[in-house]
Amino acid sequence: xxxxxxxxxxxxxxxxxxxxxxxxxxxxxxxxxxxxxxxxxxxxxxxxxxxxxxxxxxxxxxxxxxxxxxxxxxxxxxxxxxxxxxxxxxxxxxxxxxxxxxxxxxxxxxxxxxxxxxxxxxxxxxxxxxxxxxxxxxxxxxxxxxxxxxxxxxxxxxxxxxxxxxxxxxxxxxxxxxxxxxxxxxxxxxxxxxx
Amino acid sequence: xxxxxxxxxxxxxxxxxxxxxxxxxxxxxxxxxxxxxxxxxxxxxxxxxxxxxxxxxxxxxxxxxxxxxxxxxxxxxxxxxxxxxxxxxxxxxxxxxxxxxxxxxxxxxxxxxxxxxxxxxxxxxxxxxxxxxxxxxxxxxxxxxxxxxxxxxxxxxxxxxxxxxxxxxxxxxxxxxxxxxxxxxxxxxxxxxxx
Amino acid sequence: xxxxxxxxxxxxxxxxxxxxxxxxxxxxxxxxxxxxxxxxxxxxxxxxxxxxxxxxxxxxxxxxxxxxxxxxxxxxxxxxxxxxxxxxxxxxxxxxxxxxxxxxxxxxxxxxxxxxxxxxxxxxxxxxxxxxxxxxxxxxxxxxxxxxxxxxxxxxxxxxxxxxxxxxxxxxxxxxxxxxxxxxxxxxxxxxxxx
Amino acid sequence: xxxxxxxxxxxxxxxxxxxxxxxxxxxxxxxxxxxxxxxxxxxxxxxxxxxxxxxxxxxxxxxxxxxxxxxxxxxxxxxxxxxxxxxxxxxxxxxxxxxxxxxxxxxxxxxxxxxxxxxxxxxxxxxxxxxxxxxxxxxxxxxxxxxxxxxxxxxxxxxxxxxxxxxxxxxxxxxxxxxxxxxxxxxxxxxxxxx
Numbered sequence: 123x124x125x126x127x128x129x130x131x132x133x134x135x136x137x138x139x140x141x142x143x144x145x146x147x148x149x150x151x152x153x154x155x156x157x158x159x160x161x162x163x164x165x166x167x168x169x170x171x172x173x174x175x176x177x178x179x180x181x182x183x184x185x186x187x188x189x190x191x192x193x194x195x196x197x198x199x200x201x202x203x204x205x206x207x208x209x210x211x212x213x214x215x216x217x218x219x220x221x222x223x224x225x226x227x228x229x230x231x232x233x234x235x236x237x238x239x240x241x242x243x244x245x246x247x248x249x250x251x252x253x254x255x256x257x258x259x260x261x262x263x264x265x266x267x268x269x270x271x272x273x274x275x276x277x278x279x280x281x282x283x284x285x286x287x288x289x290x291x292x293x294x295x296x297x298x299x300x301x302x303x304x305x306x307x308x309x310x311x312x313x314x315x316x317x
Numbered sequence: 318x319x320x321x322x323x324x325x326x327x328x329x330x331x332x333x334x335x336x337x338x339x340x341x342x343x344x345x346x347x348x349x350x351x352x353x354x355x356x357x358x359x360x361x362x363x364x365x366x367x368x369x370x371x372x373x374x375x376x377x378x379x380x381x382x383x384x385x386x387x388x389x390x391x392x393x394x395x396x397x398x399x400x401x402x403x404x405x406x407x408x409x410x411x412x413x414x415x416x417x418x419x420x421x422x423x424x425x426x427x428x429x430x431x432x433x434x435x436x437x438x439x440x441x442x443x444x445x446x447x448x449x450x451x452x453x454x455x456x457x458x459x460x461x462x463x464x465x466x467x468x469x470x471x472x473x474x475x476x477x478x479x480x481x482x483x484x485x486x487x488x489x490x491x492x493x494x495x496x497x498x499x500x501x502x503x504x505x506x507x508x509x510x511x512x
Numbered sequence: 513x514x515x516x517x518x519x520x521x522x523x524x525x526x527x528x529x530x531x532x533x534x535x536x537x538x539x540x541x542x543x544x545x546x547x548x549x550x551x552x553x554x555x556x557x558x559x560x561x562x563x564x565x566x567x568x569x570x571x572x573x574x575x576x577x578x579x580x581x582x583x584x585x586x587x588x589x590x591x592x593x594x595x596x597x598x599x600x601x602x603x604x605x606x607x608x609x610x611x612x613x614x615x616x617x618x619x620x621x622x623x624x625x626x627x628x629x630x631x632x633x634x635x636x637x638x639x640x641x642x643x644x645x646x647x648x649x650x651x652x653x654x655x656x657x658x659x660x661x662x663x664x665x666x667x668x669x670x671x672x673x674x675x676x677x678x679x680x681x682x683x684x685x686x687x688x689x690x691x692x693x694x695x696x697x698x699x700x701x702x703x704x705x706x707x
Numbered sequence: 708x709x710x711x712x713x714x715x716x717x718x719x720x721x722x723x724x725x726x727x728x729x730x731x732x733x734x735x736x737x738x739x740x741x742x743x744x745x746x747x748x749x750x751x752x753x754x755x756x757x758x759x760x761x762x763x764x765x766x767x768x769x770x771x772x773x774x775x776x777x778x779x780x781x782x783x784x785x786x787x788x789x790x791x792x793x794x795x796x797x798x799x800x801x802x803x804x805x806x807x808x809x810x811x812x813x814x815x816x817x818x819x820x821x822x823x824x825x826x827x828x829x830x831x832x833x834x835x836x837x838x839x840x841x842x843x844x845x846x847x848x849x850x851x852x853x854x855x856x857x858x859x860x861x862x863x864x865x866x867x868x869x870x871x872x873x874x875x876x877x878x879x880x881x882x883x884x885x886x887x888x889x890x891x892x893x894x895x896x897x898x899x900x901x902x
Contacts, residue, residue: 142474145340148371155350155373176343176371178350256874257485257647264481276479278487279337280670280865282883284471284497286459289841290452292473292884298867299877302479451679452842475670475865477688484646487689493672494682532864535730538761545740545763566733566761568740647875654871666869668877669727674861674887676849680842682863692869 138168139229140300142281143253147227148176150275150305151249156180157224160243162214162236163187167195167207169227169253174207182207183221185214219243229253234262237306241270246310255301267306276304333363334424335495337476338448342422343371345470345500346444351375352419355438357409357431358382362390362402364422364448369402376401378416382408414438424448429457432501436465441505450496462501471499528558529619530690532671533643537617538566540665540695541639546570547614550633552604552626553577557585557597559617559643564597572597573611575604609633619643624652627696631660636700645691657696666694723753724814725885727866728838732812733761735860735890736834741765742809745828747799747821748772752780752792754812754838759792767792768806770799804828814838819847822891826855831895840886852891861889 147153153173157180161170164186174182184207186192192211199207210217215236222245228236233252244250250272252263260276267274278299282292342348348368352375356365359381369377379402381387387406394402405412410431417440423431428447439445445467447458455471462469473494477487537543543563547570551560554576564572574597576582582601589597600607605626612635618626623642634640640662642653650666657664668689672682732738738758742765746755749771759767769792771777777796784792795802800821807830813821818837829835835857837848845861852859863884867877 141344142341145342145344146337146476147340148343149336149340149367154370172344175349256876257479257481258873258875260479261481261485274481276481277476278479279474279476281341281472281474284452284455284473286452286456286469286471286499288843290456290843291841291887294884295881296883297879298881298883299879302876304481451681453678453680483648485648486646486692489689490686491688492684493686493688494684497681531734532731535732535734536727536866537730538733539726539730539757544760562734565739647869647871650869651871651875664871666871667866668869669864669866671731671862671864674842674845674863676842676846676859676861676889680846694871 138166139253140281140297142279143300143303144169144172146277146279146303147251147253148173150277150303151225151227151251153177153225158221159183160219160221160223160226160240161185162228163191163230164195164209165191165229167198167209169229170195170207170209171199171202171204173225173227174204175202178204178206180206180224183210183223184208185210185212185217187211187213215239222248224248225251227251227253231259233259234266237263237266237270241308244308246308248308250306250308252304252306253301254304255299257302260302260304263304263306267304270306270308272306272308274304274306276302278302333361334367334448335476335492337474338495338498339364339367341472341474341498342446342448343368345472345498346420346422346446348372348420353416354378355414355416355418355421355435356380357423358386358425359390359404360386360424362393362404364424365390365402365404366394366397366399368420368422369399370397373399373401375419376403378403378405378418380405380407380409380412382406410434417443419443420446422446422448426454428454429461432458432461432465436503439503441503443503445501445503447499447501448496449499450494452497455497455499458499458501462499465501465503467501467503469499469501471497473497528556529643530671530687532669533690533693534559534562536667536669536693537641537643538563540667540693541615541617541641543567543615548611549573550609550611550613550616550630551575552618553581553620554585554599555581555619557588557599559619560585560597560599561589561592561594563615563617564594565592568594568596570596570614573600573613574598575600575602575607577601577603605629612638614638615641617641617643621649622652623649624656627653627656627660631698634698636698638698640696640698642694642696643691644694645689647692650692650694653694653696657694660696660698662696662698664694664696666692668692723751724838725866725882727864728885728888729754729757731862731864731888732836732838733758735862735888736810736812736836738762738810743806744768745804745806745808745811745825746770747813748776748815749780749794750776750814752783752794754814755780755792755794756784756787756789758810758812759789760787763789763791765791765809768795768808769793770795770797770802772796772798800824807833809833810836812836812838816844818844819851822848822851822855826893829893831893833893835891835893837889837891838886839889840884842887845887845889848889848891852889855891855893857891857893859889859891861887863887
């Protein structure tokens with residue numbers, strides 16, 4: 123995938139997740155080549171594409187219920203030329219999901235409701251990564267995680283771009299907050315086959 | 318690789334790069350499965366291991382001149398069970414490097430000196446990722462990048478862990494600064510074979 | 513007051529409020545020479561001393577229920593040589609307060625309970641400044657303020673010290689979070705006599 | 708002074724200094740009622756007004772060489788109704804300044820040139836507060852301060868406003884950086900007469 127893919131080729135629709143957050147998701151979820159990921163909602167597909175790019179030959183299954191976002195994400199996935207993403211135009215809350223995954227990423231409203239439903243789809247030693255703009259949803263997730271016996275970690279990150287040269291300083295204005303990232307770690311031995 | 322690898326198995330020696338910085342390096346360097354990476358200095362080997370984990374089946378070549386760090390990193394690489402890292406106990410400033418890479422990561426003193434030397438080892442469309450604690454080294458890198466016709470982007474990130482529950486707030490104290498990240502983008506079409 | 517008062521003379525007891533937070537309280541509460549302030553709980557007395565220092569010849573009345581903190585704060589106030597602070601060894605929740613103030617600062621548990629009680633003690637156009645480590649207490653305060661018809665503003669600040677010289681950068685580690693600051697602005701004309 | 712003075716009455720001209728920075732200047736310069744301040748350049752006059760408001764009955768002398776900024780600041784100072792500010796339409800680099808001050812604040816280009824000139828105008832135990840958007844000017848100031856035997860402290864602060872309620876979180880975008888604050892502390896006993 124071209125490093126300029128997101129800037130030049132991907133179409134933007136619903137608010138997209140930023141590299142700074144994708145980077146933390148990748149490192150704190152233990153993402154690595156060969157892992158399988160379940161992702162919802164797809165939105166513009168950026169997170170699914172980023173993850174698939176790094177998980178290859180692992181697979182990413184991503185769910186988007188809204189027809190117009192599904193169509194947009196589908197085009198972005200096609201442009202990415204990645205073959206290891208499968209997008210479903212389906213409501214993940216109603217979908218019958220049978221496979222088990224190494225990582226489940228949730229970027230949608232009321233993620234806490236879904237954690238219980240998808241617990242059976244997360245392998246022992248697997249990780250939920252929840253992305254939410256507000257702290258209230260994170261609190262509800264942490265409660266559910268504790269109930270299920272998961273360990274949790276919550277982060278936020280502030281990334282500033284710098285202008286460097288004659289007058290070096292952080293750029294004056296920009297994004298102060300995108301979302302909180304909450305990771306739920308399921309107990310049990312890591313079952314993913316090592317490379 | 319086990320998601321707890323770094324906490325449980327890796328041995329710490331020289332100061333290690335943090336997940337927050339590795340995450341930004343991964344996303345802003347266009348790292349993806351199949352890419353080849355040149356890395357120096359190895360230090361404890363954490364960055365090399367993180368990158369190899371995501372770049373597989375791409376390869377990571379990493380250089381460390383100090384014998385004791387080389388020995389430590391070698392053990393960490395062995396524990397990671399990753400087969401796509403090759404570590405060299407050699408001074409990258411003197412080494413004869415012939416291959417061309419998609420990404421070159423530098424986490425050592427005076428990185429600017431090395432950019433000119435390694436320019437020939439970076440493919441068209443490739444990316445340098447420089448990690449430096451102070452702004453002076455970043456300024457020197459940006460100057461060299463401009464001279465060579467690269468585009469650059471410089472970032473720093475502040476990641477705060479939150480305690481979430483009855484009393485939700487960022488943790489009181491911790492790391493305020495690790496390093497600046499400076500990316501140099503080489504002009505030219507991306508030549509990496511697409512998956 | 514000596515600029516080194518806090519570093520050299522004041523005794524530290526309970527956790528003290530930092531200059532970065534005092535600075536925001538001063539600017540967002542409209543503190544100025546001649547204003548009268550009600551403050552609780554006193555703690556080590558630092559906030560009261562800072563405020564009195566700037567409000568002079570205005571007065572600061574500060575309440576502390578715990579005997580040992582009261583004794584400590586009393587000593588700090590004496591060392592400051594400021595004559596415009598009156599400290600009360602009393603529980604502000606039970607105290608009969610009749611005066612009306614320009615500014616009321618609360619740095620104690622369950623501040624929201626006190627806002628309703630002290631509303632009658634805040635002049636038209638006056639300001640409550642609430643300092644709380646967690647977001648839950650701030651939420652409760654904002655609800656009470658809305659009920660009472662106040663406008664509110666909530667802030668947090670991250671201050672980093674820099675080392676500047678040969679290698680310039682923010683210091684590696686330190687304080688990531690102290691508290692949130694919530695200001696409640698009471699409607700009505702400012703009645704403080706202008707200088 | 709009305710707490711809404713800056714929002715409702717003051718006219719904005721050149722870029723104004725923000726409350727977050729004024730707050731740090733107030734606390735780290737040891738500003739208190741009765742201290743005398745020298746300030747340059749005036750700009751819109753906001754910093755001078757803030758300082759005068761807190762230093763009263765101390766005086767603030769402020770210098771602005773550009774006629775149009777001087778006229779604007781003069782109007783702002785008149786609206787503030789503060790009687791303890793004197794504004795000079797003069798270039799501070801050329802002005803003959805004889806008085807000695809407790810605090811000197813500089814918010815202009817090449818502040819380092821002025822530190823040496825104004826050293827004689829700062830009392831023993833006094834403080835320079837330098838506000839500069841870029842790190843290069845701060846480095847030059849720190850060098851001059853060291854040469855003169857001053858101690859220094861440099862800070863930057865990131866203030867985020869929060870929306871608090873049903874969905875609590877920092878506001879999405881805004882100001883990431885205004886300036887660095889560098890304080891130079893002159894040796895010697897504090898000579899300001901205590902209140």
